[in-house]
Amino acid sequence: MTDAGTDRAGSGGPGGAGESGGGPPLLLGVRHHGPGSARAVRAALDAARPGVVLVEGPPEADALIPLAADEDMRPPVALLAHAVDEPGRSAFWPLAEFSPEWVAVRWALEHDVPARFIDLPAAHTLAWRAADGHPDGRPDGLGPGDRAGAASPDVRGDPLAALAAAAGHDDPERWWEDVIEHRGPGEGDPFAPFTALEEAMTALRETEENEEEGRDLVREAHMRLQMRAALREFPQGVAVVCGAWHVPALRRRAAVTADRALVKGLPRTKVEMTWVPWTHRRLSRAGGYGAGIESPGWYGHLFTAVDRPVERWLAKVAGLLREEDRTVSPAHVIEAARLAETLAVIRGRPLPGLSETTDAVRAVMCEGSDVPLALVHDRLVVGDVLGEVPAGAPAVPLQRDLTRIQRRLRLKPEPARRELELDLRKETDAGRSRLLHRLRLLGVGWGEPVASRSTGTFRESWRLRWEPELSVRVAEAGVWGTTVLSAATARAEADAVTAQDLAQVTALAERCLLAGLPDALAPVMRILADRAALDTDVGHLAQALPALVRSLRYGDVRGTDTGALAEVAAGLAERVFVGLPAACVALDADAAEEMRRHLDAVHTAVGLLGDAPAPGRGGLGARWRDVLRTLTARHTAPGVVRGRAVRLLLDDGELAPGEAARLMGLVLSPGTPPADAAAWIEGFVGGGSGGGMLLLHDDRLLALVDAWLTGVPADAFTDVLPLLRRTFSGFEPGVRRGLGELVRRGPQARGSVTTAGPGIPGFATGLDTERADAVLPVVRLLLGGGPARDGNELLGAGT
Template sequence: MTSAVGRGALAGAGPWVLGVRHHGPGSARAVLAALAAARPSAVLIEGPPEGDALLPLAADPQMRPPVALLAHAVDDPGRASFWPMAAFSPEWVAIRWALDHDVPVRFIDLAAAHSLALKAATPEAEEVTPVIDPIRVLAETAGYDDPERWWEDVVEHRSPGPSTDSSTSTSSGASKGSDADDALAPFVALAEAMTALREAYGDGGQPRDAVREAYMRIQLRVARKEFGDAVAVVCGAWHVPALAARTTLAADRALLKGLPKVKTELTWVPWTHRRLARHSGYGAGIDAPGWYGHLFDAADRPVERWMTKAARLLRAEDRPVSTAHVIEAVRLAETLAALRGRPLAGLGETTDAVRAVMCEGSDIPLALVQDRLIVGETLGEVPDTAPAVPLQRDLTRSQRTLRLKPEPQERELDLDLRKETDAARSRLLHRLRLLDVGWGDPVVGRGSTGTFRESWRLRWEPELHIRVAEAGVWGTTVRTAATAKAEWQAVEATALADVTALAEHCLLAELPDALPVVMKALADRAALDADVGHLADALPALARSLRYGDVRATDTAALAEVAAGLAERVCVGLPPACTGLDADGAEALCRQVEAVHGAIGLLLAGAAPAPGLRERWDAVLHKLAGRDTVAGVIRGRSARLLLDEGRLAEDEAARLMGLALSPGTPPADAAAWIEGFVGGASGGGMLLVHDERLLGLMDTWLTRVPADMFTDVLPLLRRTFSAYEPGVRRTLGELVRRGPVPGSAHRDGVDRAPAGFGPGIDRARADAVEPVLSLLLGRHSEPTGAAG
């Protein structure tokens, strides 16, 4: 190790192995200073060598980090790996320095063809030896309990070397050697520390590193043979001792013998600061990419500039933050740093100061600073000339034409389908969903629930590039790929509901070429499926599809024919299916009855409804509402649906409720009927508010439930009434407290109050409450025995 790294640092000769922390701004500044001082004849970077052809794109004006190299297997695009780089990544700085100075630059890590094959060959459940974190070990050795704080103190807050300007030249050889020594000194110290760690921990639980390091040593030999010893290597600090070790070429080749290999493709893709954070699952090694980016960009006074950013963000969110707040926050951060023995206020001190001064001790506005500044929402860009699968290029063109820019932050998009641009946006988003590219999810719109409105929640994640690559097997454009996949799903689907959902997707995505295949599969599955539950699940999707077809001016004649046939079969098979059910089965079928009712309403509102369909469905609901063998929740829901449609008289509804709540009906069955009648369906609570006869019947039944059975029916009643709006529940309570309206005679002519609304005060019951009220009010007097 000393022979390679030490000689380069002290004598000015290479090779220079620059050990770094990935995505470390301090490492990036140190790399820039070392390259400017040493001026190597070639730069080697830890990364997949297949990416060498893509390196010149880093100098393209359209390339804006954070970006990542994406490598995926050609035959299995889902097998992929990323090499993310930010503007403050040492690897990115080294690439840009080499390109700016016309110095050859190459990647020297194990080829992606091998790493992806090894990744696939390793079972996920395989037990892995615990991996050490070298930064944590060094921090603990130095007496720190936080590795991030140690790294900030010794690296990020260290002043840059004296020769960071790449244009600076020296006339004195001695001066140049001194500058090189100063610039390379931190790398020598870090290499010595890593050598001690490797001697103590070996491979650190990463046996595959030996293969990678053997490959890098071979590439280093090749570069030295071509360019001489004046070669700089930028790699993770953990690998420095292995690259400086004296090994034979034969030994390194032996480690690489027999490695599996797959055909791969590489490209640059945009990345985000959020994906650089460790908690995102990509293990990039930093918790605060936004903070690190600030440290790299701020040439001077980083704390003052950071506090200004925080103040600007909070003011934009209507927080009262003034210049005085900024000044006090800077003073507090610097004071905290001094008390904690730190050379400069770090992230912990600045965060504490922002919380105390600008957020008044609250973590709620501080969460905004954490999300927007400390982590950040920066999304990189790649040039149009970067390689991409044809499907990705078509998607990019569509995004630009429709002015749908991919953004890392979540946002909502409202569409008016009567506008051609919005309709085209809707088609694109639905086609991408069909291809499992989850850029957008439909949500309930804020403004309108009509068929001409759609609302989407959009968020572009970097891994969606993998989804696009995977979808590329279906076609070269979004439309052809979605059509091909829809046809394949129609042929492969076995459940009727899956095919109906697919038909709905095809209409929403406007894929007329796929509809014939989907419709044939739909007709075949519908003809063979005799399960009324499957038919009931399928009908709502078909009804919605017909409505979407009307909005998009699509020919849905074949779909209407299948929907009419399904509706007829549901009307025939539903009554027998509603008998002999347990509680869970009855609840599930009740939901299906309500869904079918809505679907038939859509079919009847269509351009050419099936003749007699309304009458047949009304007859089914009447049969369900009046048949004792049908589960109570379904009978109650059927009666309610008829009442809402004006197909059931109020007197008849009261009669059915009276029968369901009669003394001979088990309380659990009666409670289920109540849940079906006044629960779930829209406006159930308001029905009781405005129809005191129904409320009185229910109250009469409830007061007569035996005490030993009341606890059995209470969960059903709580579930029913808890779904009502608070105002509805309050009104019902007031009606019960008030009692009957005078003169509300029943049909027998007797002015009868519902049970529980007694004609006078029950003094014995009132006296029983008085001691409790006295205790609550703080009055300890004895009960008087007379309620007022």
């Protein structure tokens, strides 16, 4: 069911399964996930009416076969096998609606005929994978028989290409479509394609006779043993559906003792199996599936279209393009169908295939553009169909709890990427947020947080996409608990113990608050307090403080008690205040830049904390401003740190503009080394702090920078140029343009523009009421009111 490259063609044998008295088995060699093979299998089974259907797949899944007839089972689905002691070690056997194996199983269930899997047990397969060094927990979508890493494009690696080349075709996919996929139901002998392709596969295997892989020999020996047992049990006939590459080996006469010797003593591990949803995208080769196909959506259409498949396909394409606001009329569909048929005739094909329909869609519906064509390929040719499994399918307790929560929160897993906006003031949205955060703690990356369009803490934005591999992650996370809440709590406590540094613990505390894990928060906070008391690195403390302070904001919206967090945050901030001045001495350029980032982070954190009481004296805000004043006067501190400290005080209104100009004048005096002065400027106006606007509106600061820059000695200018270029390149284009215009005017003209009137830089002598009135209607709309009838109504609306 899962061979990567060797099972891409179909083969079979004559209809011997209907003979009584242990006649030869009916061998139906298939290409996995081939709609033509699936139709041929159904026709052959209808003609032969065997007593049992044997399918390539793990025998441990025999008990799961009846679930395929459940009305809630919707392919694509996959059999998932994972080791009991290591759930991350797993393998998939995907099945789509157009998979021959799925058709065979469904035929057996509909006709009350036993169906069994006869491939090598998954217990041996997963043990082999561990012995081969496959990373545990890498659910790569490959079944155990896949050879996705075949080193060369030889016959074994791609027999379909070898057959196409022998037929004179350079495109294996197109050759397969012409020979198999375009065969309609009821065309001739139902066993003919299997007979012909068995002969072809036999010839191909003869060329590889001396290069047989040991794993294939063992698998085929096990399948022969199962086939012999079925022939003895069901004299009315046996049908075998397997990869075409294996048919010659199953037809070959081999001694029973030799087959038993091959399968004896194989390594094994205890496994569990279940059905899991799968997607068309994961069936594609682009998704990394070794036995994948290039166009699962197209193949699914070919299998389900009862007639006129090309016209029906083009109608789907037209509907998709119209949903994307492109003008596509019925005339476009008619013309595209005619063009596809014409191309098929010119190219000598029996019917238009995917290449012909794609060329027709590009020319007629997309007007020659590949941009909308890429959308067609992604949405239709590959597709995002997600299967469903019935509630009665075996699952780990954690998966059952997750399914229950998903239904309660109306948060259905979907294969397509979608944006989800949450309002945490609503109970359902808050529950969704907690679920997604808990799953992230467990390593189940169903949702990824993205920047919200709202700045309020009551809003969250997520990007959701359910991948089949997440079922393995859920099974793997089952070791932490039987419910999502208990598992996330246990995982958070374990992560806190093993965290490498203080910042990881504070980030974990924040995640516990986001996930709503009060039982985990207490031990995490104890560990956080212990780590903070022992950590003497100011950089670590400064890096940990912002995440801790951010967590305090969630108490209002999420109803979480953050009292313990506030105490730890205040103590951590005080330790930063004490150690920061000493830590800003004797730093190189890289360390100074990192300390500047810490300075910004701590400033933001203190602003969020407000004037909470600090140990010792005063509030946190006052203590932090004292630290910044200390840094502005500490000449042993790097220029970038001193400049940023001055800027932070100026932005908070704790430093008069005249005082800031005085400090800048001292730094930019001739006695200061140019490199240190350039670093001070970088700290004052660089780093994305909006310093360009400050220079644009404060002529005194701009004049100081201008005068210093023109006075830098020529031999030192080349040394400070890279730093200055980095500083000013961070300004917005409009700001750079405005600064250039002011510099071009010169100091005299610049002063007359920016310092006229009351002496406030950048402001005129009085209020321009006419210009102010023009803004009022827009402001009123922003405040949520209707159009203003006069300017006075705005005042009442905003108060």
